[in-house]
Amino acid sequence: AATLSREIRGEVVSEYRRLLGDDAFTLALAHRQLAGAANLLRTPDELIQVIDRDGAACVAAWLEAQPAQLRAWLLLRLQAPAQEKHPQPGNEQQVTVVHAVARHLTEVNAHE
Numbered sequence: 001a002a003t004l005s006r007e008i009r010g011e012v013v014s015e016y017r018r019l020l021g022d023d024a025f026t027l028a029l030a031h032r033q034l035a036g037a038a039n040l041l042r043t044p045d046e047l048i049q050v051i052d053r054d055g056a057a058c059v060a061a062w063l064e065a066q067p068a069q070l071r072a073w074l075l076l077r078l079q080a081p082a083q084e085k086h087p088q089p090g091n092e093q094q095v096t097v098v099h100a101v102a103r104h105l106t107e108v109n110a111h112e
Contacts (some may be wrong), residue, residue, distance in 0.1 A: 015044040019053075056081035 017025045042050065060081040063071055 012044065016047065019044055019048050 055064070060080070062082065063074060066074065
């Protein structure tokens with residue numbers, strides 16, 4: 001979100017929006033205060049790679065937190081992310097971000 005909100009070149013902003021999709025782009029900008037310290041502008045391709053890596057780490061951490069039977073059932077449908085080092089639970093910034101995204105998704109689903 002920090003990278004998205006700092007970018008001013010129209011063609012790059014359009015590329016971010018195309019790669020992320022309108023909903024994800026708008027959600028990221030709406031919650032830019034939750035962005036981490038990634039203050040370096042990245043190319044669109046680099047940013048997508050970072051988003052994919054962080055998303056896989058989030059899914060891996062979530063799967064690990066599920067009861068064994070539920071995790072086994074989920075893995076019938078989901079492909080387990082590659083086991084990379086990911087932030088340990090308890091990071092308050094991460095918890096805040098997850099809560100904000102979950103709240104947003106809950107609100108969106110309630111309106112559909």
